Amino acid sequence: MHRDHIDPHPGPAALGGDARRPDGARRALRIGLGGPVGSGKTATVAALCRVLRDEVSLAVVTNDIYTREDAEYLLREAVLPPERITAVETGACPHTAIRDDISANLEAVEDLEDSVGPLDLVLVESGGDNLTATFSKGLVDAQIFVIDVAGGDDIPRKGGPGVTTADLLVVNKTDLAPYVGSDLGRMAVDAKAQRADLPVVFQSLREDEGVAAVAGWVRQRLAAWAV
Amino acid sequence: MSRAALLVLADGRFPAGGHAHSGGAEAAVHAGRITGAESLESFCRGRLHTAGLVGAALAASAALGVDPVALDAAADARTPSPALRAAARRLGRQLLRAVRAAWPGDELDALGRRFPKGAHQPVVLGAAARAAGLGAEDAAHCAVYESVGGPATATVRLLSLDPFDATAVLARLAPEADRVAEAAVRAARRVVREGTGALPAASAPLLEIHAEAHAGRAGRLFAS
Numbered sequence: 001m002h003r004d005h006i007d008p009h010p011g012p013a014a015l016g017g018d019a020r021r022p023d024g025a026r027r028a029l030r031i032g033l034g035g036p037v038g039s040g041k042t043a044t045v046a047a048l049c050r051v052l053r054d055e056v057s058l059a060v061v062t063n064d065i066y067t068r069e070d071a072e073y074l075l076r077e078a079v080l081p082p083e084r085i086t087a088v089e090t091g092a093c094p095h096t097a098i099r100d101d102i103s104a105n106l107e108a109v110e111d112l113e114d115s116v117g118p119l120d121l122v123l124v125e126s127g128g129d130n131l132t133a134t135f136s137k138g139l140v141d142a143q144i145f146v147i148d149v150a151g152g153d154d155i156p157r158k159g160g161p162g163v164t165t166a167d168l169l170v171v172n173k174t175d176l177a178p179y180v181g182s183d184l185g186r187m188a189v190d191a192k193a194q195r196a197d198l199p200v201v202f203q204s205l206r207e208d209e210g211v212a213a214v215a216g217w218v219r220q221r222l223a224a225w226a227v
Numbered sequence: 228m229s230r231a232a233l234l235v236l237a238d239g240r241f242p243a244g245g246h247a248h249s250g251g252a253e254a255a256v257h258a259g260r261i262t263g264a265e266s267l268e269s270f271c272r273g274r275l276h277t278a279g280l281v282g283a284a285l286a287a288s289a290a291l292g293v294d295p296v297a298l299d300a301a302a303d304a305r306t307p308s309p310a311l312r313a314a315a316r317r318l319g320r321q322l323l324r325a326v327r328a329a330w331p332g333d334e335l336d337a338l339g340r341r342f343p344k345g346a347h348q349p350v351v352l353g354a355a356a357r358a359a360g361l362g363a364e365d366a367a368h369c370a371v372y373e374s375v376g377g378p379a380t381a382t383v384r385l386l387s388l389d390p391f392d393a394t395a396v397l398a399r400l401a402p403e404a405d406r407v408a409e410a411a412v413r414a415a416r417r418v419v420r421e422g423t424g425a426l427p428a429a430s431a432p433l434l435e436i437h438a439e440a441h442a443g444r445a446g447r448l449f450a451s
Contacts, residue, residue: 065448089450091247092384101242103321 021113028059028119029225030109031218032098032135034162035146036155037128040172040205042070044146045125047211048218049079056120056222059084059112061105063094065127083116094127095134102139109139121222131160142221144214148173153182156190164194168201168217175204232359235329236352237369239376244321248314249381249449250274250374254437256385257444264392267382271375271400275407277431279374281305282349283367283411284426288418289353290366295338295346301423302347308435310442312347314451320345322352330358363415367408375400381449 021027033041045060052058060080062070064087071087074080086108090097097105109122124140126133135143145166147155150173156163163169169191177184184202191200201213235241252270255261261270285298306312323345327335335358338346345351349370356366379393410427417425438451 068445089247089447091249091381091450092448093246096246100240101244101246103242103244103324104247104317106324107317107320 025118028057028109028113028117028122029142029222030122030124030140031221032124032126032140032143033146034098034126034129034133034135034143034166035170036130036148036151039128039146039148039151041125041128041146042073043205044144044170044172044203044211044214045123046074046077046079047205048123048215049074051211051215052121052218053080055219057116057118058121058123059086059116059119061085061108061112061122061124062087063090063097063105063125063127064088065090065092065094070125070127081116084112086112090127094129095132098124098126098133098135098139100136102136105139121218131155131158131162134161134165141225142167144168144170146170146172149177149182149184149187150180153177153184153187154190156187156194159194163191166198168199168214169195170214171200171202173204174202175206229360232330233361233365233369236326236355236359236361236365237372239380241325243325244318245373245377246380247449248318248377248451249385250278250378251434251437251441251451252378252381253385253447253449254441254444255378255433256382257441258437260433261382261386263386264388264396267379267388267393268396268399271378271396272403273431274374274378274434275371275400275404277429278434279371279404280407280411280427280429282352282374283370283408284414284418285347285349286353286356286366286370287363287412287415288423288426289350290356290361290363291353291415291419292357293415293418293423295350295354296341297423298350298353298426299342299346301426302350305426305428305430306347306435307430308438310451311435311438314438315347315349316342316345317450318345318348319351322348322355326351326355326358330355330360332358334358363412364408367411367415368404371404371408371411375404385448 035041064070068087071085074085088104088108113119143166145162261267338354353366379397382388383390383393414427
């Protein structure tokens with residue numbers, strides 16, 4: 001996943017996946033969070049910020065469909081100081097901004113590193129999208145795909161690039177499973193079939209464990225990135 | 228010139244941030260000025276002869292090697308709305324990133340160093356055309372086409388307009404777009420001899436006013 005290479009044209013702004021800032025310092029690890037509308041991406045980002053903000057220097061970029069909703073939620077919840085949260089506008093196409101044309105997101109990340117850096121970690125949250133939405137490797141180093149049990153327990157079986165290829169699959173809102181008739185065991189089996197050895201986390205942010213498993217996975221990524 | 232390089236630069240999928248901008252179409256839809264294909268065509272015709280002409284002349288001048296700092300200042304002077312100036316610089320920065328990856332070179336690096344937060348997009352577009360081995364005519368055509376292509380695509384999303392109708396609007400405007408591009412190149416050749424005062428200054432007051440209102444509106448789909 002690390003993509004160290006020498007930029008053949010050292011210039012004013014880093015391009016895409018360069019692992020180093022223009023001044024030669026290693027840039028922050030970037031982790032993308034994608035998934036369908038309402039699956040709990042923003043709540044997961046907020047929980048991660050609360051757990052990790054005292055351990056590492058972090059910032060968040062949100063990609064809303066209707067502009068600043070998610071950023072404003074994070075600001076209201078005061079999970080980070082406002083200068084560490086940036087919203088990117090996506091022109092009705094959230095998947096374009098994280099995959100096909102990542103320039104606005106790259107600039108948001110770089111501006112955060114310039115203004116509040118050095119940063120260890122930047123979380124890039126996609127606007128709610130469909131099961132095919134994935135992040136470009138030019139934008140993030142690893143991606144988390146968040147689905148929830150209330151969206152239907154057949155989603156892992158349906159697969160799609162998000163479910164199949166994300167570095168971590170999070171099945172959220174497990175506390176709702178009995179009320180919506182979702183079979184967690186079946187979801188686990190289907191996810192395993194789609195993802196082979198890639199990890200899956202079942203979480204409920206309403207229970208004590210909360211975001212701990214995902215935070216642990218992020219810590220592993222941070223440790224690997226620092227090498 | 229390389230005709231294929233021109234297609235790369237003019238491609239709507241060129242990853243330079245344009246997809247998040249409507250060229251004023253969202254504000255015009257909101258104001259009830261674009262309601263279908265016919266009014267989209269009128270709106271685009273207005274853009275062609277104002278923002279399109281000015282942008283194309285800036286791009287053609289930059290492609291001819293006119294100092295980008297002077298052109299950027301001239302673009303500022305021709306863009307009364309602070310929101311539009313900010314959008315133009317943001318898009319210029321995004322375009323420069325994509326172009327530096329596509330056609331790396333010293334002139335583009337220098338432009339990035341001089342404008343770390345972005346020069347006006349048409350100025351970068353002209354520099355991009357130069358780096359791609361294209362000429363002033365190519366840069367002008369790119370700018371002119373972008374000035375109407377963006378709003379047409381955005382209107383398809385905003386009004387659920389039939390995409391065939393929107394494309395037909397662009398096709399009908401093509402001969403007029405050619406003439407605007409030619410006028411822009413003539414102006415750019417004068418800029419080389421006489422300075423940026425020879426740039427056209429055709430403005431569209433409603434585009435500027437609507438852009439300011441749009442920037443302050445919550446719940447918009449497009450950044451500008």
